[in-house]
Amino acid sequence: MAKPTGFLEFDRQNLTYAPVEERVKHYKEFSIQLTDEDLNKQAARCMDCGIPFCHATGCPVVNRIPEFNDLVYQGRWEEASANLHSTNNFPEFTGRICPAPCEASCTLNINDDAVTIKNIEYQIVEKAYENGWVKPIIADKKTGKKVAIIGSGPSGMASAQQLARAGHDVTLFEKDEKIGGLMRYGIPDFKFEKNVIDRRMEQMEAEGVTFQSGVCVGKDISVRYLQKTFDAVLLCMGAGQPRDLPVEGRDADGVYFAMEFLGKNNQVVGGEITDAEQIRADGKNVIVIGGGDTGSDCVGTSIRHGANSVTQFELLPQPPDAKRNEATPWPLWPQIMRTSTSHKEGCERRWCINTRKLVKDADGNVSELHGVEVEWSKDERGAWKMTEKEGSEFVQKADLVLLAMGFVHVVHPGLVEDFGFELDHRGNIKVDKSCMTTKEGVFACGDAVDGASLVVRAIAKGRMAAHQIDKWLMGETTLPVR
Ligand SMILES: Cc1cc2nc3c(=O)[nH]c(=O)nc-3n(C[C@H](O)[C@H](O)[C@H](O)COP(=O)(O)OP(=O)(O)OC[C@H]3O[C@@H](n4cnc5c(N)ncnc54)[C@H](O)[C@@H]3O)c2cc1C
Ligand code: SF4
DSSP, X not given: OOOTTHHHHOOOOOXXXXXXXXXXXXXXXXXXXXXXXXXXXXXXXXXXOSSXXXXXXXXXXXXXXXXXHHHHHTTOHHHHHHHHHTTOSOHHHHHHHOOOHHHHTOGGGGTSOOOOHHHHHXXXXXXXXXXXXOOOOOOSSOOOOEEEEEOOSHHHHXXXXXXXXXXOEEEEEESSSSSOTHHHHTSOTTTSOTHHHHHHHHHHHHTTOEEEESOOBTTTBOHHHHHHHOSEEEEOOOOOEEOOOOSBTTTSBTEEEHHHHHHHHHHHHTTSSOGGGSOOOTTOEEEEEOOSHHHHHHHHHHHHHTOSEEEEEOSSOOOOSSSOBTTBOTXXXXXXXXXXXXXXXXXXXXXXXXXXXXXXXXXSBEEEEEEEEXXXXXXXXXXXXXXXXXXXXXXXXXXXXXXXXXXXXXXXXXXXXXXXXXXXXXXXXXXXXXXXXXXXTEEEOTHHHHOSOOHHHHHHHHHHHXXXXXXXXXXXXXXXXX
């Protein structure tokens, strides 16, 4: 245990951020990390509980949290890094953008503030990079087996690294120009700078992973080629089909899916395209439809463009503004009101709003959103029912409307249809317990199987798929299940 009285002596110390007026001028990350001395006190707060729920039920990659807290407290950073990397291939990804379900299930969080697990994770891995402790781990011997992985998001990257370390020849195909999936082309740089992906890619290349970006599998190379050339195929294609808004005026100019807007912005920041090819929000009245993380990223990006106003609409009711919601008691992830750093940069948020139609001006550009407030109640069978509130209709000026209502499933045309395997009831790729699809030797994991989820879950599933593939290829495996 780090320090038996640590949780009594020290309060939780959260990260601080650069002031709003400074950070909205650029796309760089803006969190201000703790000093080693302060972080040591935060690690000291860990109680090393008999059943550490943070590790057992909270963290999807099952990080050994009490152990690395203790190592940080003792100043044994290199061992902390080894411990962290034993369960998580990319702690620098999760240390930046994980919503930290571990902290929600920290025992201290019952009647105090959780240990700052995510920040401790971030600082361990950044110190490891600073000190050159993140080195390639090269397989002792090669197996001669070839594995193709399609999609270079966190699930594809994690499985590729695990399989290369098991001695297989891994080729990672990516249709976009650069690797990283939604971490590269969805999540804005102000939350996650892209050199973080590049430096990990260098390590993976040294470990023997071959990256083939700019190759759309199913179009540039065929399913037949894949099956003839590789001993196993793993699909990590993500849940790329966005949910649409089927209302009058949807076809107006200036109405885009969030990913069109965010993807192009990240390409400009990454120097791949010019400002002129971008969707700009400068001086516009922006309406973001969808109250989740993707919507929040649209808010922060619009503000950085210099939007005149930014409003975010959500169909569901506002969650309770409390630390806990009775419907989701400890150690569950609490359904409560969350305010992101982007929200704090200046936007109006409204809940229980339904969009009835979008109106175009004479040039075909979107000019207004016609909406109505809704109420939610339960019917006699207990199912949620939405009704429009009489007299609550409103019209709001809109020059740019961004649709951020989530993703429905993996993209079907192309690779998924070419393979012709079964899908589940939601339209995602159906797999068995060994991550195999209904085609022998073809595996799938990540958002393409689970639906839109989280980076940490994608890493966990990538590790699990690598374990199953290695076992299927070799008859046994030493790769961890998670
Ligand atoms: C805007 C936004 C913000 C988010 N913010 C967060 C956050 O803060 N924290 C968090 O934990 N999660 C966040 N998420 C969710 C997270 O990014 C995803 O859950 C995660 O990236 C899924 O990983 P994946 O590997 O399954 O798929 P993806 O990351 O979606 O990667 C799939 C890859 O497959 C490629 N591909 C698809 N088809 C083909 C093909 N035929 N040939 C070759 N390549 C192909 C795609 O181009 C893509 O690169 C966010 C998502 C979005 C959209
Ligand atoms: S990966 Fe996420 S859930 Fe796991 S320890 Fe890190 S912040 Fe917590």
